[in-house]
Amino acid sequence: MIKGLNVEVKLYGMLRVNRPKTAEGAPHHPFSVTLPEGATAVHLAAQLGIEEGLFTAVAINSETAELDTVLQEGDQISLFPPSAGGSDPLKVFIAGVMQSNRQDALIDDQNYRLKIAATLQRHIPNVQIIDPWAENPNSVNYSDEQARHTFLSMTAKASSADLLIAYLPRPSMGTAMEMWQAHQANVTIIAVTPFVHHWAIRFTANQILPDLDALFALMANGRFLQEIAPQALANR
Incomplete structure (x- = not known):
């Protein structure tokens, strides 16, 4: 007798x-499905009559996963269709504190940029990071001339992105300018900051x-891939 496993499924x-x-x-509520042991999201889609290619992403227990991940008893599965915008890569501008309130010529720790970039690359297919x-x-x-050119060109690049992520544990004048440029160009902006009352x-x-x-x-939640990324592309 073939053993089965019960999972909870939500379709988007x-x-x-x-x-x-x-x-x-x-229609947006989850429902239960019984699958044979060893089944993957691909098997689940086939059992539901979803044709190959009509779903391109899966989240298991709110974490993005590979389509061939073996499912376990009690898993919560979300299946997503291709994102809006087709194969266009999502362009993400990483903004954030560099000098903040420093009075010297040094730069604050920038490791947060590496963490954001790595997480984006792990969860968003073909993401393009600026x-x-x-x-x-x-x-x-940089010389004054180089610095001026870089500052103005980077601020302008913020307006060419699909999504801007601004990391602001402290206020940053440069990031505020990048956010304003992006806002003027209808770029979707996610601010990571405790300063929720700053205009x-x-x-x-x-x-x-x-x-x-x-x-x-x-980012790990399927909503980012299915809702935020497509909306950011659609806004452009």
């Missing part, structure tokens, strides 16, 4: 037409998160 977008007619609740620090790691040694943040950011852990949790 056009995949909801494949929701079993016997499933209770609204990082002013990565492009100009020796900017503290420069309240009236430019589409979403405000308290810290990097909250940002990384959002």
